[in-house]
Every structure is written in structure tokens, then in C-alpha cells.
Amino acid sequence: MINKEIGIPYYLQLASLIEEKINSRLWSEGEKIPSEIEMSRMCHLNRHTVRQAVDYLCVRGALLKVKGRGTFVAKSTVDFLEDKLSPENRFTDNVRQAGKRPDNRMLFCEQTPAPGHASRALMMAPGEPVFHFRILRKVDGKPFLLSDNYSPVKLLPDLDQQLSSAASLFEVYHKHYQMQPRRRKSTFKAGFPREDEARLLQINPGTPVLRVDNTLVASGLLLQYTQACYRGDLAVLSIEWEEDYPPAPG
Numbered sequence: 001m002i003n004k005e006i007g008i009p010y011y012l013q014l015a016s017l018i019e020e021k022i023n024s025r026l027w028s029e030g031e032k033i034p035s036e037i038e039m040s041r042m043c044h045l046n047r048h049t050v051r052q053a054v055d056y057l058c059v060r061g062a063l064l065k066v067k068g069r070g071t072f073v074a075k076s077t078v079d080f081l082e083d084k085l086s087p088e089n090r091f092t093d094n095v096r097q098a099g100k101r102p103d104n105r106m107l108f109c110e111q112t113p114a115p116g117h118a119s120r121a122l123m124m125a126p127g128e129p130v131f132h133f134r135i136l137r138k139v140d141g142k143p144f145l146l147s148d149n150y151s152p153v154k155l156l157p158d159l160d161q162q163l164s165s166a167a168s169l170f171e172v173y174h175k176h177y178q179m180q181p182r183r184r185k186s187t188f189k190a191g192f193p194r195e196d197e198a199r200l201l202q203i204n205p206g207t208p209v210l211r212v213d214n215t216l217v218a219s220g221l222l223l224q225y226t227q228a229c230y231r232g233d234l235a236v237l238s239i240e241w242e243e244d245y246p247p248a249p250g
Contacts, residue, residue, distance in 0.1 A: 002043055010045055011052035012204040017043075018053065019233075022062055022073055032070045033063070081139055083230070085212075086240035087182045090170050091137060091145070100140050104168075107200075109133035109160045111153060118150035121215055121225040129153040131160055135169075136200055143201045144235065147228040155221055179218040186239075187213045190232070197229050208232035 002013050021027045034042065036050045043050070054071055057063040064074040083094055095102035113127040122130070130150045137145040149169075151159055156177060166172045173179045189211045198205050209229050216224040230237070 002045065008204075008206045010049050011056065012206055014039070014043060014045065014050065014053035015056050015204065016206050018057060019062060027073050029073050031073050033073060035070065081144065081234060082236045082238055083145075084238050084240055085183065085186055085214075088180075090168070092168055095139055103138040103141065105136045105138070106163060107134040107136055109163050111160065114150065114152075117227075118225050121213070122150065122152060122222045124152060131156065131163075133160070133163060139234070142234070143203075143231065145228055145230050146197055146200055147226050149227075150225045151223060155223060173218065173223070179223065181216040181218045181223050184215045184217040184222070185213075186215075188237070189213075193229065201229070201231050203231055203233065210235060210237065212237065 002010055002017075004010070018027075018033070027033060033039075036047050036054065039045070039050045040047045054063060054065075058065055058071075061074055063071050065071050081095065081098055081100065083091060092102045092104065110132055111129055112132050114122065114124050114130040116126060118124075118130060118132075119126045119128065124130070130152055133149050133151075135147050135149065136143060137147070153159075159172070162172045162176050163169070170181065173181050191209055191211055192205060193201060193203060193207065193209045195205070197209065198207070201209075203209075209232050212226075212228045212230065214224075214226040214228065215222060216226070
């Protein structure tokens with residue numbers, strides 16, 4: 001139902017409700033959905049709001065208007081991708097192994113005094129210089145993940161120059177600094193996007209996101225702290241535990 005107390009535009013709430021019906025297969029691909037008048041009556045919304053929601057989903061490719069016939073389900077809006085969080089995993093490799101096309105866009109990289117949350121995670125004195133860089137990662141051209149990353153300048157001098165021309169962050173660590181980073185710790189938290197996150201990830205403010213904080217270590221040194229924001233409508237995260245299996249019997 002539409003919640004009129006939370007401040008999220010009604011048309012976006014209705015669009016999310018329609019998407020839920022499509023993704024749960026209550027409305028199947030090719031099925032005609034209720035008319036604007038019917039949905040207006042069902043949801044206690046005016047027709048203009050219903051039309052906004054329908055047009056929004058048509059742009060996303062979830063619905064298709066056919067002149068003189070009505071509006072139909074075009075396809076499920078969900079195309080989940082599993083991101084495997086193992087100690088040495090790499091996002092680009094995961095995407096390629098899934099048969100999809102990765103694209104990593106560096107939004108900015110700057111040297112700045114370490115903010116409190118980054119200095120605590122990296123066990124640095126507050127205000128020590130770090131490189132702060134933001135990366136927007138896409139899968140098949142669709143925004144998937146936004147990350148804010150912090151690395152100590154004293155451990156990684158000229159990292160900003162290396163990142164400007166590199167396709168892979170792990171390749172920079174390996175080839176330029178002779179380091180093999182490993183994931184030391186990850187924490188998970190569900191929530192909703194900030195305004196800038198929703199804009200960059202191309203989602204509405206009511207779409208859930210999964211926040212994952214990661215700390216990388218190399219040769220006993222805390223190398224990078226990352227705050228990642230995954231689209232909740234696209235991402236499935238899995239953790240690969242290291243385990244010694246007993247030999248097969250016989």
C-alpha cells in the first residue's frame with residue numbers, strides 16, 4: 001500500500017509495488033496490467049500519479065504501452081548478479097565469469113585528511129593524509145555498485161596517478177606496489193540510498209541498498225578501507241569461506 005507519511009513520492013512507491021508484482025511473477029511477461037483508472041481506484045491515487053508510475057516503468061523497460069490495447073509487462077526488472085566476497089576476490093573477474101561486461105568509472109581521486117571513520121578503520125591518526133577515490137561500477141552498462149575508498153598516502157605514494165590510467169585497482173597494487181591485498185573484514189547493513197547515491201545508481205529513493213564496508217590488508221599493513229553501496233534490486237552477495245574438506249571415502 002501507499003505510505004503517505006514517509007516522504008517518498010507516491011508515483012515511486014506505486015512503481016515499486018508494480019515491480020514487486022512483476023518480479024514475484026504475480027504479473028507475468030506479456031500480461032496486461034490493470035488500467036490507469038483501475039489502479040487509481042485500487043490505490044486511492046489520482047490518474048496523473050498512476051500515469052507517472054507507468055511511464056517511469058516504461059522507461060525502465062519493465063512495462064510496454066500498446067496503443068489501443070493497454071499496458072503490458074515487458075519483462076522482469078530483476079537481473080541479479082552474484083558478487084562473491086572471498087579474501088582475494090575481484091569484482092571485474094566476478095562479472096566476466098558471469099558472462100557480463102564490467103565497466104569501472106573513476107569519479108574522482110583526491111588527497112585529503114582522513115575522516116574519522118576511515119582513520120579508525122585503517123588505525124591511523126585522525127587527519128593523516130589519505131587518497132579518497134570514488135568508483136562507479138557498472139554491469140552491462142547498468143549502474144551496480146558505488147564505492148568510496150580510502151588508502152594511506154604514506155603506504156601508496158602517487159596512487160592517484162596510477163589510478164588515472166589503470167583498468168583494475170588490484171593490478172595497480174600488484175604491479176606497481178608489489179602487494180597482494182586480501183580482504184581482512186567485511187560488515188553488512190541494509191538501508192536506503194542518499195540523494196547522490198540514488199542519482200548515480202539510477203534508482204528511486206525507495207529502492208533498498210546493501211552497504212558493505214571492507215578492509216584490505218597486505219603484508220600486515222592496512223591498505224584500503226571501502227564503503228560500498230550495492231543496488232538491492234540487482235545484487236546478490238555471497239561469502240566464500242576457506243575450509244579444508246575431508247578426503248572422499250574409498
